[in-house]
Amino acid sequence: ELPPSSEDPPEEYPTGWVHLSSGKVRELYQPAPGSSWDGQDVVLMVASDRISAYDHVLSTPIPDKGIILTQLSLWWFDQLEAAGISHHVVSVDVPEEVAGRAMICRRLEMVEAECIARGYLTGSGLAEYRQTGAVTGLQLPEGLRDGSALDEPIFTPSSKAAQGDHDENISFETLTETVGVDLAMRLREATLRIYSLAESTCRAAGVILADTKLEFGFDAAGTLTVADEVLTPDSSRFWPAESWEPGAAQPSFDKQFVRDWLTSSESGWDRSSGQEPPALPEKIVSATRARYLEAYERLTGTELVF
Numbered sequence: 298e299l300p301p302s303s304e305d306p307p308e309e310y311p312t313g314w315v316h317l318s319s320g321k322v323r324e325l326y327q328p329a330p331g332s333s334w335d336g337q338d339v340v341l342m343v344a345s346d347r348i349s350a351y352d353h354v355l356s357t358p359i360p361d362k363g364i365i366l367t368q369l370s371l372w373w374f375d376q377l378e379a380a381g382i383s384h385h386v387v388s389v390d391v392p393e394e395v396a397g398r399a400m401i402c403r404r405l406e407m408v409e410a411e412c413i414a415r416g417y418l419t420g421s422g423l424a425e426y427r428q429t430g431a432v433t434g435l436q437l438p439e440g441l442r443d444g445s446a447l448d449e450p451i452f453t454p455s456s457k458a459a460q461g462d463h464d465e466n467i468s469f470e471t472l473t474e475t476v477g478v479d480l481a482m483r484l485r486e487a488t489l490r491i492y493s494l495a496e497s498t499c500r501a502a503g504v505i506l507a508d509t510k511l512e513f514g515f516d517a518a519g520t521l522t523v524a525d526e527v528l529t530p531d532s533s534r535f536w537p538a539e540s541w542e543p544g545a546a547q548p549s550f551d552k553q554f555v556r557d558w559l560t561s562s563e564s565g566w567d568r569s570s571g572q573e574p575p576a577l578p579e580k581i582v583s584a585t586r587a588r589y590l591e592a593y594e595r596l597t598g599t600e601l602v603f
């Protein structure tokens with residue numbers, strides 16, 4: 298049975314909550330009338346076990362992915378809080394049916410921009426660099442390759458595309474035109490500060506944090522607040538430091554088994570066909586689940602107990 302597509306609201310709502318919006322692999326809910334949170338300025342963010350690859354949400358879920366990535370995000374929110382950075386999480390006392398894979402968050406006035414920090418060059422940043430020698434208007438040295446480390450991390454914002462479209466990299470100047478100079482500067486400072494804190498933590502765990510995407514919003518008091526999920530394999534590129542070798546696509550910590558199988562002859566899938574990818578074999582599902590668990594344990598230094 299296929300999981301709910303990210304376009305359709307889920308059939309089952311967590312008790313006491315009604316559907317607000319859906320992303321590729323997560324849903325957002327608001328308090329149901331008469332529920333214990335009714336009248337509070339909060340949302341419930343729920344992570345599914347869905348996994349996306351090559352711009353497709355795959356038909357095969359990864360068991361416990363939602364729990365593992367939610368617990369990793371919560372761990373990072375604690376690290377940010379210890380560093381004095383305001384975030385949106387208010388409670389993990391969530392409905393039983395989404396236990397461990399949901400968080401109750403302050404409802405924010407979201408900033409309509411994706412805030413990306415890059416310490417390494419790959420993905421859309423590499424593609425732009427190969428065309429122009431720059432990324433979102435930031436000139437980079439010549440001779441950089443896929444996976445090259447940048448002299449210093451850069452802030453490369455993107456517009457928030459509609460569901461299913463690609464986010465578009467925008468220059469800092471364009472960002473200032475949409476959110477104003479002051480807020481653009483505050484977003485850049487906060488994004489680079491969070492990246493720097495997280496990159497140091499990752500490096501100590503033998504993991505390269507190549508880049509990460511953050512979202513921000515304003516709470517009722519007007520405080521700029523970190524939203525969404527933070528520093529998970531869905532919002533960031535994590536590479537095992539021991540296998541880092543610029544000049545080719547680096548193995549993704551979490552999705553490499555999926556990507557390699559989907560592009561292997563065994564899957565019978567042609568990525569350029571526009572067809573939906575086939576179901577994943579059990580061996581790929583269990584290896585990917587193990588990678589998510591390994592990422593959690595390497596980064597937090599603790600084992601996840603289910």
Ligand SMILES: N#Cc1c(N)ncnc1-c1cnn(CCN2CCOCC2)c1
Binds near residue numbers: 320343404405514
């Ligand atoms: N986080 C947050 C948040 C908040 N704290 N308050 C109000 N709105 C949002 C919000 C609304 N959309 N998005 C984009 C990402 N969503 C993630 C979950 O799945 C759906 C897409 C975030």
